[in-house]
Amino acid sequence: MPLPADSIIDKAYIAGQWRDGPDRFAVTNPATGEVLAEVADLDADAARDAVAAADAAWPAWRRQTAKQRAALLRAWFDAIMANQEALARLMTLEQGKPLAESMGEVAYGASFVEFYAEEAKRMAGETLPSHGADKRVLVFREPIGVVAAITPWNFPLAMITRKCAPALAAGCPVVIKPAEATPLTALALAKLAEDVGFPAGVLNVVTASSPAAIGEVLTTDPRVRKVSFTGSTPVGKRLLAQCAGTVKKASMELGGNAPFIVFDDADLDAAVEGAIASKYRNSGQTCVCTNRLLVQDGVYDAFLDKLAAKVAQMKVGNGLEDGVMQGPLINRAAVEKVQAHIADALEKGGRLVCGGKPHGLGGTFFEPTVIADVTAEMRVATEETFGPLAPVFRFDSDEEAIAMANATEFGLAAYFYARDYRRIWHVMEALEYGMVAVNEGILSTELAPFGGVKESGLGREGSHHGLDEFTELKYVCVGGL
Numbered sequence: 377m378p379l380p381a382d383s384i385i386d387k388a389y390i391a392g393q394w395r396d397g398p399d400r401f402a403v404t405n406p407a408t409g410e411v412l413a414e415v416a417d418l419d420a421d422a423a424r425d426a427v428a429a430a431d432a433a434w435p436a437w438r439r440q441t442a443k444q445r446a447a448l449l450r451a452w453f454d455a456i457m458a459n460q461e462a463l464a465r466l467m468t469l470e471q472g473k474p475l476a477e478s479m480g481e482v483a484y485g486a487s488f489v490e491f492y493a494e495e496a497k498r499m500a501g502e503t504l505p506s507h508g509a510d511k512r513v514l515v516f517r518e519p520i521g522v523v524a525a526i527t528p529w530n531f532p533l534a535m536i537t538r539k540c541a542p543a544l545a546a547g548c549p550v551v552i553k554p555a556e557a558t559p560l561t562a563l564a565l566a567k568l569a570e571d572v573g574f575p576a577g578v579l580n581v582v583t584a585s586s587p588a589a590i591g592e593v594l595t596t597d598p599r600v601r602k603v604s605f606t607g608s609t610p611v612g613k614r615l616l617a618q619c620a621g622t623v624k625k626a627s628m629e630l631g632g633n634a635p636f637i638v639f640d641d642a643d644l645d646a647a648v649e650g651a652i653a654s655k656y657r658n659s660g661q662t663c664v665c666t667n668r669l670l671v672q673d674g675v676y677d678a679f680l681d682k683l684a685a686k687v688a689q690m691k692v693g694n695g696l697e698d699g700v701m702q703g704p705l706i707n708r709a710a711v712e713k714v715q716a717h718i719a720d721a722l723e724k725g726g727r728l729v730c731g732g733k734p735h736g737l738g739g740t741f742f743e744p745t746v747i748a749d750v751t752a753e754m755r756v757a758t759e760e761t762f763g764p765l766a767p768v769f770r771f772d773s774d775e776e777a778i779a780m781a782n783a784t785e786f787g788l789a790a791y792f793y794a795r796d797y798r799r800i801w802h803v804m805e806a807l808e809y810g811m812v813a814v815n816e817g818i819l820s821t822e823l824a825p826f827g828g829v830k831e832s833g834l835g836r837e838g839s840h841h842g843l844d845e846f847t848e849l850k851y852v853c854v855g856g857l
């Protein structure tokens with residue numbers, strides 16, 4: 377089932393109906409500033425309608441067998457992959473990332489649908505040894521209920537499927553609130569779900585220009601049993617507080633401050649390749665992007681020279697153009713944050729190695745930047761840049777590197793390059809992060825539990841752990857036997 381020719385759908389999707397709102401809001405192409413569409417701008421009443429539709433659909437959806445839910449998820453996966461190019465083009469138009477990255481994200485996002493189509497059939501309960509000869513202990517794993525998924529603009533498709541696929545597999549209906557900057561991909565996903573036959577109300581998309589009113593409904597309506605959020609830590613804390621009133625189960629995928637440690641026994645060429653992949657993917661706009669590079673004294677200059685040479689070659693431009701490796705940042709605020717971090721670092725003694733200013737293309741294009749001689753007094757040491765800036769710190773001992781890496785309230789992803797196996801085991805165990813990559817720059821896969829510790833979040837997405845986030849255990853004691 378092909379998407380509409382331009383793949384642009386501008387209405388919200390509630391109870392199996394495409395719905396307009398009292399107003400509309402513009403979705404623009406960050407590379408050109410052109411308006412791509414005017415999308416339905418829904419309010420709190422519409423959000424309550426979506427919750428009601430999901431709640432009404434839940435009994436029948438949970439009664440579907442695991443194989444029936446698995447078959448629909450598999451069909452959704454097939455439809456997504458059959459429309460990979462159309463979805464990728466739409467994603468590049470509304471988010472800006474290079475087309476090759478968008479193609480990769482569609483496949484990555486679809487992999488969660490494929491994986492949980494399989495996991496749906498493995499949602500098992502158990503019997504446990506009983507506490508009496510006349511008793512039996514049964515444990516049922518049951519769907520938690522209506523799920524609200526609030527997702528960010530930087531991965532407009534994968535952050536939706538990474539939440540909705542396990543929720544749907546477990547037997548939960550979902551209400552999705554996509555980012556106002558990137559609703560078009562979410563609506564295209566809903567169209568494909570409708571096309572393959574998901575029942576009305578099982579999957580709903582509420583589009584809105586001002587998220588707070590929608591979020592208030594999704595975090596306080598008692599019919600919503602689970603909130604799954606991906607976005608900034610400040611917003612996550614606000615949503616978590618709002619969930620407290622009805623004791624909702626919550627998953628939080630929040631901000632990061634990833635260290636990328638290069639030890640003196642590292643393969644420097646591999647480390648540079650990994651640093652480029654980890655730092656500049658999506659123009660530095662991912663939560664697992666390297667935020668700080670920590671390089672041991674003995675290899676500092678050699679690594680810096682190799683890194684700068686590669687960064688200087690990166691082509692900046694419209695993501696639809698061949699060979700572009702860096703698209704525009706999402707908005708002016710993102711550009712201003714990168715500029716503020718650069719200015720602060722240079723004022724405090726940092727040394728500009730390459731880039732350092734908005735790109736000559738104008739708009740929100742920015743030069744991929746490397747700054748050397750960075751120190752702990754600079755904002756980049758403690759704040760997430762979320763842009764194409766690589767600040768390079770130096771360190772002397774392994775213990776100093778570990779202390780620097782852990783000196784943050786965040787704990788999402790960490791990376792390091794080394795070859796001595798004793799050093800690898802020691803560092804891997806000492807880093808306080810939910811995810812650690814050793815001699816790798818990209819760690820994301822549907823097969824592993826993705827998530828953070830400390831103020832980077834709660835819960836995990838991906839792997840069999842991701843299904844648990846959308847289930848509850850019911851203990852049944854059968855007596856009098």
Ligand SMILES: NC(=O)C1=CN([C@@H]2O[C@H](COP(=O)(O)OP(=O)(O)OC[C@H]3O[C@@H](n4cnc5c(N)ncnc54)[C@H](O)[C@@H]3O)[C@@H](O)[C@H]2O)C=CC1
Pocket residue numbers: 526527528529530553554555556587588589590591592606607608609611612614615629630631632662663760762788832833
């Ligand atoms: N840990 C992870 O997997 C990820 C974390 N992030 C973090 O998010 C930030 C950048 O992404 P943004 O989209 O700008 O984050 P954001 O937190 O501003 O927005 C994320 C989503 O929350 C919604 N939102 C904002 N305020 C809300 C409210 N009061 N009630 C309900 N919904 C609300 C937005 O509309 C959007 O859909 C960075 O800090 C980044 O590290 C982004 C993506 C993934």
Ligand SMILES: O=C(O)[C@H](O)CS(=O)(=O)O
Pocket residue numbers: 528530531534535606661662663664820826
């Ligand atoms: O939102 C993000 O930054 C993603 O979680 C990163 S990844 O999963 O695509 O690596």
